[in-house]
């Protein structure tokens with residue numbers, strides 16, 4: 001059977017990417033909505049065929065416990081609220097998919113993992129790129145040694161933070177966002193270096209910059225550059241910025257060839273190019289809905305009692321490294337991990 005999913009938070013990402021993707025799921029169906037805005041919830045419910053009795057708000061959310069139609073809760077609210085809704089969902093006996101970044105601090109991530117474990121429920125962090133066929137091809141090529149020995153990764157994520165967009169307002173508020181461009185989009189650069197190498201970084205150094213007097217960056221940072229060193233000797237140069245035109249790309253350099261994924265972490269239309277001294281070639285990969293693949297992955301893991309590919313521990317690792325990146329920038333020191 002298809003597992004029943006409840007989506008918590010009907011914001012920009014949920015409405016534009018996640019809800020429409022359920023139509024392409026094979027193991028999952030949307031059965032419930034959790035929203036603070038009743039009119040919006042009713043309208044979205046009728047659009048997606050969700051029964052009016054399966055609409056909850058943030059106060060009565062815990063009543064999902066007695067709703068057997070709901071197997072999984074997908075948490076898509078501002079970052080600092082991820083722990084609260086993950087823990088409430090687990091205590092209500094539901095499995096959890098939680099958006100990135102997992103939480104503002106490692107301690108909160110650990111609590112989320114512990115609560116889901118105690119409730120014997122699965123916890124998956126929504127690292128969609130790890131379910132995307134282009135990124136998976138890139139990982140496979142690196143693992144098979146098609147680039148030769150891996151030496152360098154360069155990964156960049158940027159966009160303009162726009163206070164006119166309601167989705168960007170809480171991103172300027174440290175209490176809700178937990179950080180600036182690093183935790184929001186730099187996490188894609190960081191996570192890519194880890195899934196491409198299959199290694200954990202051992203050292204990090206970083207610089208952070210925010211333009212003085214810019215009202216958007218009173219609490220959170222605009223731009224971060226960070227360097228990572230991996231045990232094999234591979235090094236990564238990564239950036240994130242809320243101040244540059246849109247970029248979402250990485251390039252991986254081996255001693256024989258390079259691989260370019262640009263865009264690498266868009267919602268669709270990725271482009272994978274492989275090159276060496278003979279020339280460059282674009283890989284033709286059929287496009288698939290990465291969100292549907294990601295959602296179905298968790299449903300499949302629940303049905304087959306397997307650990308998801310990106311469990312809570314994966315989210316915790318990035319949160320720990322991002323904390324070290326901020327520490328490295330603040331101290332001017334290289335931090336050993």
Ligand code: NAD
Nearest residue numbers: 009010011012013014076077078079099100101166167170
């Ligand atoms: P958004 O502001 O559009 O949506 C957030 C939702 O949470 C809104 O519906 C809002 O009403 C609700 N909310 C509940 N309590 C709130 C509170 N106290 N303050 C503010 N809003 C509150 O933001 P978004 O861009 O949809 O991001 C939501 C989450 O999804 C974030 O964790 C973000 O990192 C993640 N996200 C992931 C991706 C991805 O590609 N995986 C893309 C975008 C956003």
